[in-house]
Amino acid sequence: MLSLEELAVRLFDAGAVRLGDIEAKIGRRTPIYFDLRVVVSHPQIMLSVAQHLEKLAKEIDHDLLCGVPYAALPLAAVMSVNTNTPMIMKRKETKMYATKRILEGIFEKNQKCLVVEDVVTSGGSLMETVRTLRSEHLNVTHAVVVLDRDQGGASVLKQNGIHVKSIFTLTGLLKILNEAGKINDETVEIILDHIKECQFSNLDFMKDNLEVLSV
Numbered sequence: 123m124l125s126l127e128e129l130a131v132r133l134f135d136a137g138a139v140r141l142g143d144i145e146a147k148i149g150r151r152t153p154i155y156f157d158l159r160v161v162v163s164h165p166q167i168m169l170s171v172a173q174h175l176e177k178l179a180k181e182i183d184h185d186l187l188c189g190v191p192y193a194a195l196p197l198a199a200v201m202s203v204n205t206n207t208p209m210i211m212k213r214k215e216t217k218m219y220a221t222k223r224i225l226e227g228i229f230e231k232n233q234k235c236l237v238v239e240d241v242v243t244s245g246g247s248l249m250e251t252v253r254t255l256r257s258e259h260l261n262v263t264h265a266v267v268v269l270d271r272d273q274g275g276a277s278v279l280k281q282n283g284i285h286v287k288s289i290f291t292l293t294g295l296l297k298i299l300n301e302a303g304k305i306n307d308e309t310v311e312i313i314l315d316h317i318k319e320c321q322f323s324n325l326d327f328m329k330d331n332l333e334v335l336s337v
C-alpha cells in the first residue's frame with residue numbers, strides 16, 4: 123500500500139487536483155477542486171485509495187458497504203472484493219419498471235451499512251444517500267471518505283448521526299503537496315482563506331434540492 127504522502131502525490135500527478143477559479147456546484151466557486159473520478163483510469167492508485175479506506179473501515183462494525191453515486195461506486199466495489207463485504211448500490215432515481223428499486227443488491231432490515239464517499243464539502247451528497255438507506259430501514263452511523271474539505275461537512279453529518287473518518291483532510295493534503303513542491307505557498311494561502319470563508323453549518327440551503335445539487 124502506498125504511504126499517504128506517496129498517494130497524495132500520485133493523485134496530484136494523475137490530475138485529481140485542479141487549481142484555479144473553478145465552478146463547483148450551483149453558484150459556488152472554489153480555488154481547488156478534486157476530481158477523484160480519474161482514479162478509474164489508474165488501477166494502482168484506485169487500489170491504494172481503497173486500501174486506505176479499508177484501513178479506516180476496519181475500526182467500524184458493518185455488514186454492508188454503499189458508495190455514494192457515482193464517484194465512490196468503484197471504490198466501494200474494490201473494498202467489497204478485498205474485504206469480502208457485500209455491497210449495495212443506490213440508484214440516482216427509483217427504477218420505474220420491473221423491480222422498482224432505489225437500492226440494488228441484497229440486504230435485510232437493521233443491517234449496519236457503512237457509506238463510502240469520495241469528497242465531503244457540505245455533507246449534502248452523503249446525507250442524501252444516508253436518507254435513502256435509512257428509509258430502507260438500514261442502520262447507518264458511519265462513513266469513510268477519501269477527502270474531507272474541512273468546510274464543516276463532517277460536523278453537519280455528525281449532527282445527523284454520521285461519524286466521518288477520512289483518509290485526507292484538505293489542510294493535511296495541502297501540507298503534503300506543498301512539501302512535495304506540487305503547490306506553492308501563495309496558492310496554499312488562497313485555498314486556506316477560501317475554506318475559512320466558505321463553511322457549512324447545516325444543510326438548510328439544500329432543503330428541497332438534494333437530488334439536483336448532488337449531480
Ligand SMILES: O=c1ccn([C@@H]2O[C@H](COP(=O)(O)O)[C@@H](O)[C@H]2O)c(=O)[nH]1
Pocket residue numbers: 146154155156157158190193240241242243244245246247248275336
Ligand atoms: O472538490 C470537490 C468537491 C465536491 N465534489 C463532489 O461533490 C460532493 C461533495 O460535496 P457535498 O457538498 O458534500 O455534497 C461529492 O459527492 C463529490 O463527488 C467533488 O468531486 N470534488
